[in-house]
Amino acid sequence: MASLRDIRRRIKSTENMQKITKAMKAVSAAKMRKAQEAVISARPYAKRIRGVMGRIAAASGSVNDPLLAVREPKKVAYVIITGDQGLCGGFNSNVINMANKTMKSDSAEVSLIAVGRKSRDFFRRTGYKIDAEYIGLGNDIKYSTAREINSIIVNKYSAAEYDAVYLVYSQFVNILVQNPVVMKLLPADAPTDAPAAEGEGQAQKANYIFEPDSPQQVLAQLMPTYLENAIYQGLLESKAGEQSARMTAMENSTKSAGDIIDSLTLSMNRARQAAITSEISEIVGGAAALE
Amino acid sequence: MADVTQRLEIVTPEKKAFSDEISILIAPGVEGELGILPRHAALITPLKIGLLKFDHNGERIIMTISGGFMEVRDSRITILATAVERLEEIDVARAEAAKQRAEERLTAKTPDIDVIRAELALKRAINRLKSKQQI
Numbered sequence: 001m002a003s004l005r006d007i008r009r010r011i012k013s014t015e016n017m018q019k020i021t022k023a024m025k026a027v028s029a030a031k032m033r034k035a036q037e038a039v040i041s042a043r044p045y046a047k048r049i050r051g052v053m054g055r056i057a058a059a060s061g062s063v064n065d066p067l068l069a070v071r072e073p074k075k076v077a078y079v080i081i082t083g084d085q086g087l088c089g090g091f092n093s094n095v096i097n098m099a100n101k102t103m104k105s106d107s108a109e110v111s112l113i114a115v116g117r118k119s120r121d122f123f124r125r126t127g128y129k130i131d132a133e134y135i136g137l138g139n140d141i142k143y144s145t146a147r148e149i150n151s152i153i154v155n156k157y158s159a160a161e162y163d164a165v166y167l168v169y170s171q172f173v174n175i176l177v178q179n180p181v182v183m184k185l186l187p188a189d190a191p192t193d194a195p196a197a198e199g200e201g202q203a204q205k206a207n208y209i210f211e212p213d214s215p216q217q218v219l220a221q222l223m224p225t226y227l228e229n230a231i232y233q234g235l236l237e238s239k240a241g242e243q244s245a246r247m248t249a250m251e252n253s254t255k256s257a258g259d260i261i262d263s264l265t266l267s268m269n270r271a272r273q274a275a276i277t278s279e280i281s282e283i284v285g286g287a288a289a290l291e
Numbered sequence: 292m293a294d295v296t297q298r299l300e301i302v303t304p305e306k307k308a309f310s311d312e313i314s315i316l317i318a319p320g321v322e323g324e325l326g327i328l329p330r331h332a333a334l335i336t337p338l339k340i341g342l343l344k345f346d347h348n349g350e351r352i353i354m355t356i357s358g359g360f361m362e363v364r365d366s367r368i369t370i371l372a373t374a375v376e377r378l379e380e381i382d383v384a385r386a387e388a389a390k391q392r393a394e395e396r397l398t399a400k401t402p403d404i405d406v407i408r409a410e411l412a413l414k415r416a417i418n419r420l421k422s423k424q425q426i
Contacts, residue, residue: 038305045302049371052362056335143304208364211322211336221337222360225371232304 007268018257025250032243039236066158067223070187073164076108081169082116083242091245092118098180099168146232169234170241178241297329297366316345333364340414355422357415390416
């Protein structure tokens with residue numbers, strides 16, 4: 001049986017660990033709140049731009065835009081968004097596994113744009129071709145990052161270097177649930193399921209006036225913004241998911257540390273009692289020997 | 292007439308910047324300034340860098356807009372803006388610095404710069420500064 005001193009030492013070190021995990025939990029809780037707010041306040045824009053896209057597409061019929069051109073997918077790019085840091089349970093590996101599985105089943109030539117240190121490191125090890133990487137994005141997601149990623153994609157797609165582009169990220173459902181998803185960015189499907197804006201029926205398909213006067217031109221201008229926004233939304237969702245996954249993970253480890261401390265305290269008390277008992281019996285034995 | 296209003300919603304990627312009933316809206320369309328009154332015909336247009344002006348509860352509100360899109364239908368206006376700022380939110384020092392940076396980039400003309408981007412940055416900065424001087 002472990003000596004009393006050993007047990008005390010273990011309790012002490014577990015307590016220290018618990019302090020750390022508790023602090024990390026508090027930190028990620030604060031960051032999560034911020035990230036969550038960012039996601040939620042970004043959603044109206046995403047919803048509206050989808051709606052506008054859908055209505056223009058419906059009004060314009062067939063469109064001849066380089067970004068809507070459908071080609072046979074020979075060269076496919078994946079944009080994979082993970083966090084920079086670990087200690088957040090299965091968050092990063094869920095996204096990576098999802099991406100890995102999808103890419104393995106893809107017969108086309110695959111290249112990547114890695115966002116987040118975890119995805120870059122993993123896919124570098126597995127030997128995929130990484131065209132661009134974005135790491136150390138920090139906690140404040142900047143719109144300009146999305147813009148940069150988007151300009152790479154748009155350029156390569158227009159130049160036929162990519163035939164299809166997918167975005168793999170983790171959707172933030174709530175604090176406990178994050179879903180890894182694969183979303184097709186290009187060729188863009190005009191969202192036909194566009195939700196009708198509030199307070200209006202399906203009935204009228206408004207006859208829009210377009211300025212400049214062809215819907216194609218307006219759509220051509222709207223497309224890049226739409227893509228940028230999709231990427232930005234992906235980044236935000238990932239960040240919020242990462243922070244909440246980390247918070248949950250840290251809460252669990254704080255709890256397990258507590259469990260360990262309890263069971264160690266129990267065995268420490270047992271050991272102490274055993275020591276006292278044996279001491280008493282020694283004294284009693286000694287006294288008996290004197291008589 | 293004064294009680295006829297239309298709904299204006301301004302959203303940016305970061306937040307919902309404005310959402311309420313207004314009377315007239317003046318927006319910088321790509322083909323020229325547009326005045327939108329209630330019951331305007333359905334319209335979709337990209338917006339330039341410029342100023343948004345609208346009357347909200349009898350008060351004229353002016354915002355700078357760094358480009359975007361506007362959809363009008365059924366007396367509802369949706370503006371998808373890259374960025375908007377109310378006049379009092381504009382950081383003059385920052386705009387000043389951005390202007391200088393963009394100008395330097397344009398005059399230096401190193402081959403690897405994105406001329407269009409620098410020009411746009413310059414336009415945005417000038418727009419912010421100019422709007423500030425108006426009042």
